[in-house]
Amino acid sequence: MAASTLTEVARLAGVSPATASRVLNGSARKPGKDIADRVRQAADSLGYVPNAQAQGLAKSSSGLIGLIVHDIADPYFAAIARGVQEAAREQRRMVLLATTGGGPAEEKEAVAAFAARRADSIVIAGSRSCRDEDQDGNAELAAELDRYCRNGGRVAVVGHPVVGATASEGYHVVEVPNQELAGRLATELAAGWDGDFVIVGGPEGLLTSDDRVRGFQDGLERVGRRPAEVLRSAFNRSGGYEAGLQLAARIKAARSGETAAPQLCIFAVNDVMAIGAAAALRSEGLRIPRDAAIAGFDDIETLRDFRPALSTVRLPLEDIGRFATRATGRQPDTGNGEEGESASPGVITGEVTLRRSTEAAA
Amino acid sequence: MAASTLTEVARLAGVSPATASRVLNGSARKPGKDIADRVRQAADSLGYVPNAQAQGLAKSSSGLIGLIVHDIADPYFAAIARGVQEAAREQRRMVLLATTGGGPAEEKEAVAAFAARRADSIVIAGSRSCRDEDQDGNAELAAELDRYCRNGGRVAVVGHPVVGATASEGYHVVEVPNQELAGRLATELAAGWDGDFVIVGGPEGLLTSDDRVRGFQDGLERVGRRPAEVLRSAFNRSGGYEAGLQLAARIKAARSGETAAPQLCIFAVNDVMAIGAAAALRSEGLRIPRDAAIAGFDDIETLRDFRPALSTVRLPLEDIGRFATRATGRQPDTGNGEEGESASPGVITGEVTLRRSTEAAA
DNA sequence: CTGTTAGCGCATTCAG
DNA sequence: CTGAATGCGCTAACAG
Numbered sequence: 020m021a022a023s024t025l026t027e028v029a030r031l032a033g034v035s036p037a038t039a040s041r042v043l044n045g046s047a048r049k050p051g052k053d054i055a056d057r058v059r060q061a062a063d064s065l066g067y068v069p070n071a072q073a074q075g076l077a078k079s080s081s082g083l084i085g086l087i088v089h090d091i092a093d094p095y096f097a098a099i100a101r102g103v104q105e106a107a108r109e110q111r112r113m114v115l116l117a118t119t120g121g122g123p124a125e126e127k128e129a130v131a132a133f134a135a136r137r138a139d140s141i142v143i144a145g146s147r148s149c150r151d152e153d154q155d156g157n158a159e160l161a162a163e164l165d166r167y168c169r170n171g172g173r174v175a176v177v178g179h180p181v182v183g184a185t186a187s188e189g190y191h192v193v194e195v196p197n198q199e200l201a202g203r204l205a206t207e208l209a210a211g212w213d214g215d216f217v218i219v220g221g222p223e224g225l226l227t228s229d230d231r232v233r234g235f236q237d238g239l240e241r242v243g244r245r246p247a248e249v250l251r252s253a254f255n256r257s258g259g260y261e262a263g264l265q266l267a268a269r270i271k272a273a274r275s276g277e278t279a280a281p282q283l284c285i286f287a288v289n290d291v292m293a294i295g296a297a298a299a300l301r302s303e304g305l306r307i308p309r310d311a312a313i314a315g316f317d318d319i320e321t322l323r324d325f326r327p328a329l330s331t332v333r334l335p336l337e338d339i340g341r342f343a344t345r346a347t348g349r350q351p352d353t354g355n356g357e358e359g360e361s362a363s364p365g366v367i368t369g370e371v372t373l374r375r376s377t378e379a380a381a
Numbered sequence: 382m383a384a385s386t387l388t389e390v391a392r393l394a395g396v397s398p399a400t401a402s403r404v405l406n407g408s409a410r411k412p413g414k415d416i417a418d419r420v421r422q423a424a425d426s427l428g429y430v431p432n433a434q435a436q437g438l439a440k441s442s443s444g445l446i447g448l449i450v451h452d453i454a455d456p457y458f459a460a461i462a463r464g465v466q467e468a469a470r471e472q473r474r475m476v477l478l479a480t481t482g483g484g485p486a487e488e489k490e491a492v493a494a495f496a497a498r499r500a501d502s503i504v505i506a507g508s509r510s511c512r513d514e515d516q517d518g519n520a521e522l523a524a525e526l527d528r529y530c531r532n533g534g535r536v537a538v539v540g541h542p543v544v545g546a547t548a549s550e551g552y553h554v555v556e557v558p559n560q561e562l563a564g565r566l567a568t569e570l571a572a573g574w575d576g577d578f579v580i581v582g583g584p585e586g587l588l589t590s591d592d593r594v595r596g597f598q599d600g601l602e603r604v605g606r607r608p609a610e611v612l613r614s615a616f617n618r619s620g621g622y623e624a625g626l627q628l629a630a631r632i633k634a635a636r637s638g639e640t641a642a643p644q645l646c647i648f649a650v651n652d653v654m655a656i657g658a659a660a661a662l663r664s665e666g667l668r669i670p671r672d673a674a675i676a677g678f679d680d681i682e683t684l685r686d687f688r689p690a691l692s693t694v695r696l697p698l699e700d701i702g703r704f705a706t707r708a709t710g711r712q713p714d715t716g717n718g719e720e721g722e723s724a725s726p727g728v729i730t731g732e733v734t735l736r737r738s739t740e741a742a743a
Numbered sequence: 744c745t746g747t748t749a750g751c752g753c754a755t756t757c758a759g
Numbered sequence: 760c761t762g763a764a765t766g767c768g769c770t771a772a773c774a775g
């Protein structure tokens with residue numbers, strides 16, 4: 020008992036399929052009022068639901084937008100996904116979700132799957148990687164994306180261009196000023212902090228992490244501070260926790276030493292890692308900011324109620340998703356009409372947000 | 382420059398489309414080794430990507446699974462979404478995401494959209510509502526779902542059946558023992574708490590909230606405690622915050638009174654509300670659990686690092702998503718073969734988890 | 744084992 | 760303004 024088809028509706032209404040089609044979707048030409056009503060009536064008396072697959076086949080455009088994230092349960096991606104979802108709704112499109120775990124190989128699979136479904140566009144969130152082990156994956160991903168673009172697909176990637184991608188047509192990058200913002204964070208922190216800095220970063224080669232590390236170091240240098248030591252671990256809560264344990268040990272050792280323990284300010288390259296690190300310090304009996312200051316990055320909404328409140332850099336995650344999605348919308352062929360109306364992708368800016376977690380000890 | 386088609390591949394390989402199709406997908410019949418290689422070579426020399434829309438049209442099955450949530454950025458839904466995503470991947474299907482904000486009317490739209498896309502199945506997460514204002518929406522949603530099922534679609538809904546749904550074929554409910562667990566939470570809390578209880582609930586008519594409220598009251602009654610007062614507000618962080626403000630005022634007033642202030646234990650019907658309430662208390666200078674105890678529900682992962690650690694009920698959110706998804710998978714027509722192998726939907730159980738936020742004041 | 748034929752449901756040319 | 764034909768890309772019956 021399959022769903023009823025346009026043909027059935029047409030027959031019931033006593034018209035041709037073509038006419039039925041014209042009234043049931045927004046065709047340019049408008050059938051007679053009377054006939055239109057008959058069709059509509061027939062349609063919902065039969066519970067007609069248009070077959071989007073068939074429509075897509077005929078029009079070769081699916082109204083689908085593919086979203087690629089590392090992990091949808093990560094609040095960072097969830098926030099971006101919300102923005103994508105909203106923009107998609109504005110454009111009356113639906114979003115296809117793919118969770119990849121972060122590997123380019125899996126991202127390539129996702130792109131292929133989206134291409135197969137003839138998604139009109141693809142948004143890739145999540146950090147690019149240029150680690151050696153990802154070289155092959157990156158190349159394949161780039162090739163897949165190029166092909167997708169060549170076939171008319173639009174792509175927006177958050178943060179950095181996909182390593183090795185060469186497509187230009189329909190390929191957008193939503194730039195996130197990670198480096199600059201990390202620099203600003205560093206200088207603002209340095210203004211109120213005399214002690215040393217340590218950076219808890221993700222694995223080397225993760226571009227987002229690297230940018231934030233580099234920006235932070237630059238910021239320190241700019242104000243005449245010596246570079247921070249960099250600890251590497253996984254780009255998630257448990258990575259932060261592990262690094263936090265190390266640091267806790269170090270802090271406690273220093274404290275029992277002869278010399279006055281230098282205060283430490285920890286910069287974790289994202290909020291989730293920062294929370295992990297904070298938890299580790301706490302579990303070792305240390306308190307923040309008394310025994311160490313700590314700052315994150317992203318300003319994850321769910322984490323704003325943490326105490327001590329986490330110093331961080333606010334990123335407009337939802338906007339990022341929204342802009343990325345809009346960037347892939349069909350542009351209303353800018354002949355020479357409204358120039359200013361361009362709902363431009365918008366430039367992403369963030370904001371350093373200092374809170375209690377980095378208040379200098381009294 | 383559209384993507385290349387099966388026909389083109391076939392022509393390049395010098396075979397018929399049918400043969401090409403047979404080698405490029407897993408058809409029952411296997412073409413000759415030599416010809417198969419030729420086809421495969423032609424395929425990726427052309428960068429062939431099968432058109433899933435066309436495949437779906439021909440096979441009338443899309444490999445799509447629709448997921449309906451209130452808000453993908455809410456960690457509760459994000460966790461479920463992760464489970465759904467995982468199960469979908471196991472079944473080599475893709476997930477279509479719809480965010481509805483919670484209204485049945487919008488959920489109905491989402492179901493219709495999924496039906497249009499010929500999604501094989503639909504998972505509905507998020508609390509059902511039986512408020513008056515949702516009556517019409519519920520009816521329409523139920524009708525839409527029934528139709529969808531009648532047309533062969535499978536549906537799984539988390540928590541409660543959709544109000545008014547009558548379909549039986551292919552309609553599954555993943556039961557979540559909210560009431561029972563809330564009851565257990567109440568009794569366990571009561572064992573260590575002499576003071577009064579207050580419930581911070583969502584709007585009346587939200588079934589999940591109502592279940593938890595009812596269960597908690599039942600639990601209290603079972604151990605001979607008097608019923609808790611119920612405060613109603615929005616089913617999210619800010620709802621919790623508002624209720625928290627009210628309670629803070631009340632606590633402070635009581636404290637300044639003549640009689641010894643009775644200790645209050647607050648049960649918020651979900652973790653996010655609990656965090657909001659806790660934030661409100663804190664902003665009013667109260668401390669937890671010294672000035673009031675507080676407990677939540679769900680055990681959201683991102684919130685586990687909060688201090689004081691939140692007492693709550695752990696729910697296997699990911700499993701819920703996974704089970705719901707599996708429940709909608711095509712059942713391998715249980716002739717009379719392996720009976721025990723049934724990767725059964727599994728029954729959902731939770732676990733009361735008492736932490737610092739409800740430790741009785743010393 | 745391969746090739747041919749016929750739709751899947753719809754949009755869109757073209758005629759009328 | 761309406762109806763009849765054609766094709767979107769692919770699969771699944773048939774026939775060879």
